[in-house]
Amino acid sequence: xxxxxxxxxxxxxxxxxxxxxxxxxxxxxxxxxxxxxxxxxxxxxxxxxxxxxxxxxxxxxxxxxxxxxxxxxxxxxxxxxxxxxxxxxxxxxxxxxxxxxxxxxxxxxxxxxxxxxxxxxxxxxxxxxxxxxxxxxxxxxxxxxxxxxxxxxxxxxxxxxxxxxxxxxxxxxxxxxxxxxxxxxxxxxxxxxxxxxxxxxxxxxxxxxxxxxxxxxxxxxxxxxxxxxxxxxxxxxxxxxxxxxxxxxxxxxxxxxxxxxxxxxxxxxxxxxxxxxxxxxxxxxxxxxxxxxxxxxxxxxxxxxxxxxxxxxxxxxxxxxxxxxxxxxxxxxxxxxxxxx
Numbered sequence: 001x002x003x004x005x006x007x008x009x010x011x012x013x014x015x016x017x018x019x020x021x022x023x024x025x026x027x028x029x030x031x032x033x034x035x036x037x038x039x040x041x042x043x044x045x046x047x048x049x050x051x052x053x054x055x056x057x058x059x060x061x062x063x064x065x066x067x068x069x070x071x072x073x074x075x076x077x078x079x080x081x082x083x084x085x086x087x088x089x090x091x092x093x094x095x096x097x098x099x100x101x102x103x104x105x106x107x108x109x110x111x112x113x114x115x116x117x118x119x120x121x122x123x124x125x126x127x128x129x130x131x132x133x134x135x136x137x138x139x140x141x142x143x144x145x146x147x148x149x150x151x152x153x154x155x156x157x158x159x160x161x162x163x164x165x166x167x168x169x170x171x172x173x174x175x176x177x178x179x180x181x182x183x184x185x186x187x188x189x190x191x192x193x194x195x196x197x198x199x200x201x202x203x204x205x206x207x208x209x210x211x212x213x214x215x216x217x218x219x220x221x222x223x224x225x226x227x228x229x230x231x232x233x234x235x236x237x238x239x240x241x242x243x244x245x246x247x248x249x250x251x252x253x254x255x256x257x258x259x260x261x262x263x264x265x266x267x268x269x270x271x272x273x274x275x276x277x278x279x280x281x282x283x284x285x286x287x288x289x290x291x292x293x294x295x296x297x298x299x300x301x302x303x304x305x306x307x308x309x310x311x312x313x314x315x316x317x318x319x320x321x322x323x324x325x326x327x328x329x330x331x332x333x334x335x336x337x338x339x340x341x
Contacts, residue, residue: 026322030329035336042334043068046314049326052237053081053315056334057257059265061307065258071315074235076244085234086220086254087313088246089298090291093253094189096208096263098139098285099272100196103211106277109199112136112284116143119195128174135195137178138188139284144174147185162251166190205253216266220256225249236295239318245295252293257311260300264288264309268302292317297327306339 030049036042039058046054053071060066067083104110116123116138117130124130127145137143148154151168159165169187176183196204205223213221222228226249233254236245266272268287291298297314312334314327 024322024325027325027329030326030333035333035340037337039066039334039337040068040070042330042337043070046327046330047071049330050239050318050323051314051316051327053234054330055081055083055085055087055234055257055311055313057083057261057309057311058334058338059261059309060338065261067258072235074244075237076235081234084220084256084258086222086228086232086256087234087298087315088236088250088291088293088296089253089255089260089300089313090250090293090296091186091252092260092289092291092298092300095267095285095287095289095300096212096253097189097193097196097204099212099267099281100204100208101135101139101192102277102281102284103274104196104199105280106274110135110195112139112280116191119198120191123170126170128172129178132178134178135192136284138192140182141184141188142179142182143185143188144176144178144181144183145169145185145187145191146172146175147183148187148190162190162194212263212272216262216272218255218259218262221259221263222254224251225254228254234313234315236293237316238294239316239321239323245293248294250293252291257313260298261309261311264300264302264311268304268309292324297324299327299331303335303338306335308335308338310335310338 026049036045039056043054043056047070051071052075053073054069056068058066069081069083071081073079073081073085101110105112112135114135115131116127116133129144133143133145146169148165148168154168159168193204196207200207208223230246233246238245270278273281288301295315295317297317299312302309312327312331317323
């Protein structure tokens with residue numbers, strides 16, 4: 001019996017040692033480091049986690065906005081990070097699209113209960129359940145439409161335009177029955193953007209500018225790369241690749257951190273909405289978002305307990321590592337510093 005216990009003890013010890021191999025040590029290390037006293041110190045520390053550049057904007061009620069940056073704006077040209085630089089905000093764009101849709105619903109130009117097949121008859125036979133998928137379900141990511149980035153050929157043969165992108169989501173089985181589950185799908189919002197184009201008769205980017213950006217006084221938010229001076233855009237990098245990804249036009253929005261912060265504040269306090277719009281928006285989408293593109297990570301949130309908006313941009317990605325998790329750790333520690341102040 002003693003021998004059996006001894007063997008079991010050895011097996012347990014070996015198993016415990018073996019399990020340490022799977023511990024995400026970079027994340028653990030980032031968490032357990034002593035918390036700096038200032039936001040800038042934490043921003044500087046982020047470079048030790050492998051980020052080429054980082055921008056943070058803090059809007060605390062009753063205080064002057066805080067602008068922080070570390071690392072490179074352009075690594076090759078040795079230009080230091082600029083807290084006022086433009087950045088590709090990726091899926092944070094969905095918040096602007098959702099607000100634009102809300103305004104069109106309130107105006108009676110769109111209906112949340114009308115189906116995809118009704119809005120896009122040509123897609124009826126190419127998207128399963130198109131006669132059951134409503135605009136509401138698409139906004140909520142409850143449509144079951146496959147996410148085009150999940151297609152096995154998407155990364156091997158990247159699409160050259162929007163139509164090629166859409167093709168990666170067509171003629172596939174639904175991920176689930178409409179309304180029966182949740183499945184984040186970029187295809188939903190690409191189709192919604194196309195729908196806004198169709199309804200207003202011009203680009204959804206222009207509609208967003210007229211109905212959201214101009215009223216809020218946002219002059220450093222743009223719909224595409226073609227609208228900006230490329231030198232103003234922060235460079236984006238992928239670990240192990242020398243290429244600067246700022247030159248790729250993804251069709252998603254580009255903005256300065258302060259502009260995104262102003263928008264997030266207006267979204268949460270309701271000032272971005274006209275009468276009756278906020279009730280609609282609250283039923284269809286969220287009030288914060290993150291964004292991820294090759295070379296670009298972004299987090300945009302309002303923290304009600306301290307009445308503070310914190311925007312964070314990091315310019316290095318590595319989809320096979322802990323890069324995204326580390327950006328979340330840095331963000332969480334910044335919020336913790338602000339709560340202690």
